[in-house]
Amino acid sequence: MFEIRTLIRFFDTGFILKFLILVMLISILPIIEVYLYILLSCRISTYLMIAALTGSSLAGLIISYGLIKSRLKIIKLAINEGEYPENDFYILAGIFIASILLITPGFIGDLIGLIILLPGISKKVGFMITRPMEDKVKELYEYIKLYELN
Numbered sequence: 001m002f003e004i005r006t007l008i009r010f011f012d013t014g015f016i017l018k019f020l021i022l023v024m025l026i027s028i029l030p031i032i033e034v035y036l037y038i039l040l041s042c043r044i045s046t047y048l049m050i051a052a053l054t055g056s057s058l059a060g061l062i063i064s065y066g067l068i069k070s071r072l073k074i075i076k077l078a079i080n081e082g083e084y085p086e087n088d089f090y091i092l093a094g095i096f097i098a099s100i101l102l103i104t105p106g107f108i109g110d111l112i113g114l115i116i117l118l119p120g121i122s123k124k125v126g127f128m129i130t131r132p133m134e135d136k137v138k139e140l141y142e143y144i145k146l147y148e149l150n
Contacts, residue, residue: 033106053105060102060110067095067117079145089137093129094122 009015040049071092078085094116101113116125130137 029106029108033108036107053107056107056110057103057105060099060113063117064095064099064102068092068099071095076144079141084138084141087123089141090123090126090130091119093126094124095126097125097129098122 037049071088075085075088075092078088098113098116101109101116116122
């Protein structure tokens with residue numbers, strides 16, 4: 001699952017410090033969310049806030065499914081034409097990350113997810129995600145190309 005280079009990095013104390021700081025920064029998001037919920041519950045009904053969170057998650061699910069479905073259609077069309085849709089793979093990976101943020105409850109995650117859905121940003125986020133596994137993406141392309149031909 002992990003390459004040996006990835007596992008060796010966990011023996012580097014500098015990498016460990018950067019990794020732990022990243023985890024700490026990521027953990028700040030739920031703390032901000034809880035603080036926001038406390039402020040909002042003083043202003044509006046708790047049930048209304050829960051309904052808004054649930055509604056935003058449902059809307060995120062519907063939006064995500066539509067975007068992923070349309071991007072997969074674009075990728076399949078490009079593959080059928082014999083093209084390698086590298087940029088579309090990046091965009092699809094960015095949409096997946098944004099979808100995770102949109103579906104999980106929370107207003108800040110929804111905002112970040114919507115920002116990632118912007119075309120240029122989703123491509124950059126997708127590139128950062130898929131760059132380490134570029135060989136596997138090309139292998140996936142070859143598999144899809146063979147699968148679609150049969």
